[in-house]
Structures are given as C-alpha cells and as structure tokens.
Amino acid sequence: MNGFERKAPFPALLLMGPPHSGKSVLAYHLARILRERDIAHFLLRTAPDGEGNWFYEGPPKTVVPLRLTAKGRYTPQLVHRMLDIIHQRHLPLLVDMGGKPRGAQWDVLRACTHGVLLYRTGEERDAWLTRIRQAGLPLVAVLQSHLSGPDRILRESPYLEGVISGLDRRQPQLGETFEALVRRVVALFRVREADLEAFHARTAPRGFTFLSERALAQALGKPLPPWWAPEDIPHLLPHLPQGPVALYGRGPTWLAAAVAAHLAPRPMTIFDAHFGWVRVPDLTLDAQASLALEVAEAHGAVWLKMRPRAFLFPQDLPRPSLPPEVFTVILWGKLPRWVYAAYARALAPQVPRLAVWEPRQERAVLIAPTAGP
Numbered sequence: 001m002n003g004f005e006r007k008a009p010f011p012a013l014l015l016m017g018p019p020h021s022g023k024s025v026l027a028y029h030l031a032r033i034l035r036e037r038d039i040a041h042f043l044l045r046t047a048p049d050g051e052g053n054w055f056y057e058g059p060p061k062t063v064v065p066l067r068l069t070a071k072g073r074y075t076p077q078l079v080h081r082m083l084d085i086i087h088q089r090h091l092p093l094l095v096d097m098g099g100k101p102r103g104a105q106w107d108v109l110r111a112c113t114h115g116v117l118l119y120r121t122g123e124e125r126d127a128w129l130t131r132i133r134q135a136g137l138p139l140v141a142v143l144q145s146h147l148s149g150p151d152r153i154l155r156e157s158p159y160l161e162g163v164i165s166g167l168d169r170r171q172p173q174l175g176e177t178f179e180a181l182v183r184r185v186v187a188l189f190r191v192r193e194a195d196l197e198a199f200h201a202r203t204a205p206r207g208f209t210f211l212s213e214r215a216l217a218q219a220l221g222k223p224l225p226p227w228w229a230p231e232d233i234p235h236l237l238p239h240l241p242q243g244p245v246a247l248y249g250r251g252p253t254w255l256a257a258a259v260a261a262h263l264a265p266r267p268m269t270i271f272d273a274h275f276g277w278v279r280v281p282d283l284t285l286d287a288q289a290s291l292a293l294e295v296a297e298a299h300g301a302v303w304l305k306m307r308p309r310a311f312l313f314p315q316d317l318p319r320p321s322l323p324p325e326v327f328t329v330i331l332w333g334k335l336p337r338w339v340y341a342a343y344a345r346a347l348a349p350q351v352p353r354l355a356v357w358e359p360r361q362e363r364a365v366l367i368a369p370t371a372g373p
Helices: 023-036 053-057 060-070 076-087 103-111 122-135 176-189 193-201 213-219 230-239 253-263 337-347
Strands: 012-016 042-045 093-096 114-119 139-146 152-155 160-165 209-212 245-248 268-272 276-279 291-298 301-308 328-332 353-358 363-368
Touching: 012 023, 012 103, 012 176, 023 042, 023 093, 023 114, 023 176, 042 076, 076 103, 103 122, 114 122, 122 139, 139 176, 152 176, 160 176, 193 209, 193 213, 193 245, 209 213, 213 230, 230 253, 230 363, 245 253, 253 268, 253 337, 253 353, 253 363, 268 337, 301 337, 328 337, 337 353
Parallel strands: 012 093, 012 114, 042 093, 114 139, 139 160, 209 245, 245 268, 301 328, 328 353
Antiparallel strands: 152 160, 268 276, 291 301, 353 363
16 A cells, blocks of 8 residues: 555454453464564553563563563553543554453443454353444454364354464464454555554654654664664664654664663654654653652662553653662563653663663663664
C-alpha cells in the first residue's frame, strides 16, 4: 500500500477464550510472524499479568522473576485505560484478553473490530459465543485448542473453524490452521510498517526532528525489520540529528535509553503504541508515586529497580536517591520505552556508567558512555 492515509479506524483483533487455551502463546507467534512480514501492528495485553514478548524469548530463571514484579490486578481504572487505548488506537492492534473477564472487562468485545476465539471444550465454546453474539463482534476464527495432535480445518466460511494444535509455551508446533489464520490476519491488517511510519511522521510534534529507527538501521546496513544488538549503539550515535528528536520505532528499551542518554539534556518525544507521541518526562521529587523505586547494590553496581504501582500513563516520574560516589547504575524493570528514556536522560550526565538490564540476553547493556565505532 503506497501513499497510506487513515480513512477509518485501524482494526483491533481480539484474541479471547478461557484460561490456558493458548491465547498468549498464539498472540506472541502472530505478532512475531506479522513483524517478519512487515505488517504494522501492536500486541496489547490487557491483562495485568506481567507478560511481554521478552517473557517467551529469555531464559526462565531471568524472565520469571521480572514478570512477577510487573504483575498487577484488574481495577476499574485499568479497564478504563485499556478501553481508551483500543478506542483511540494509533495502529492495528492484536488484543490479548484475560481468560476470566468480569463486569466492564466484557466491554473489550465491543471496543474491538474482529475476534478469534480459542476454546477447549464445547461448553466453553458455547458460553463465549453467547457473549460474542451479544457484543456483535465479527469473528475471524473459532478454534479448538490442543497441546498435541494434528491440526484440522473444518470450514473457512463465514469464519475459519477447526482445531489448532501445538500452542505450547516453550515448544510450539504450529501447523496448517495457524498458517490459515495468519493469512486472514495479514489480509485484515494490510498496512505496511513503512507506510504507517510515513503517516505518523506527519503527526510528529513541531520543532522535533523525526528520527526513524528503520532509517537508522538502513544507515548501518542492517536488514529490515531491524533486530538490534547492543554492539550497534556506538555505530548509531553519530547518525543522531542535532536538536530535539522525535524517536519512532519498536526497538528494545535499551535502544531508546541510549538515544536519550546521548541527546541529554535536549527535549525528546517517543512514539508509544498506547498513547501516540509522548514527551519524555522529567524526574521530580514531587512526582506522584506511579513507580516504586528500589535502590540496591550488587555485583559492583547500583541497581535501580523500577516497578509500576498501577498502569502507567505519561507524567513526571520520581527521582531516585542514589548513594554518593556511585560509579555504575543499572536500570531494571518491565516498563515502557519512554520511562527508560526519562531515567537515561536524567542520569547519564550524573553517573560515569549507565546500563539497562536486558532479560533476553541476561546482561546489562551499557548505554553511556559508549566507545566510538
């Protein structure tokens, strides 16, 4: 699609079904393959269970404790925020819904444009289909989920129906039903990443230079979609523009933090799939307690462990109290990129070494200072 213009709301595909039916595993693999095929999307996990793509990609001994610190609970405020994000979506959404919705949580069905139902038993299927019909949600697929056994497609119209197998968290075996579902999701979403990027570039805040992570990757000769490595940091810094920057992309948190640390103290905005363009906030002693901060010394470094008390929305953040004569600070926690950028921009000028913990690789990524290429 060339010359993309948004003329209608982006699609929001809801993945739903009872607990342990494979929704989160399916969501992860759909998002992975959409990214490989350069299809614009964002995976929104509405349940406060602390999961993210990193949870499937890192060693269990590292990612499980990190997930537990990020687990929260459903509140009316969280449900309201998630509904707002779906209604005001800035790109096509895959929405991973909790398995035991109650009360206003069922409103997610009305907020989305299409749905995929996973179930294990006929009773589960019938109960969910009743809710789906009451909400008037069009279906893309209704699939019985088994951990093992053959896939089976029963019919393809008016929606895909059959058996999907192999939605195992650690050893997935994805077959023909998954591929048939992928074809429908690709046709539904349609928008290419480059076209969506051009669309959002036109909405970047005035006075900020639009900085595309895809363009940075191309400047470094990396293939697309870009898969960033910590070793790329010193090579990309010379390509950063002067003045305030509007950063656009979906790279790791340490990438956004490295850019913010290098640009400090210049203003910066980051495109966030939840909120659109977000001003990187300041740190203040008067900030509301949106984050719980823990400062701990271990392995020759000071660890700044950050845990959200509730769903985070853009606002000023609390300033940490660091010990005197600190040499290395490591940022740790499951948080949005704009939060990491805020702490990187504030702390990089104050400490000799600043790093971000990367759970996928079980390592601290040094973001400031960096050696030249």
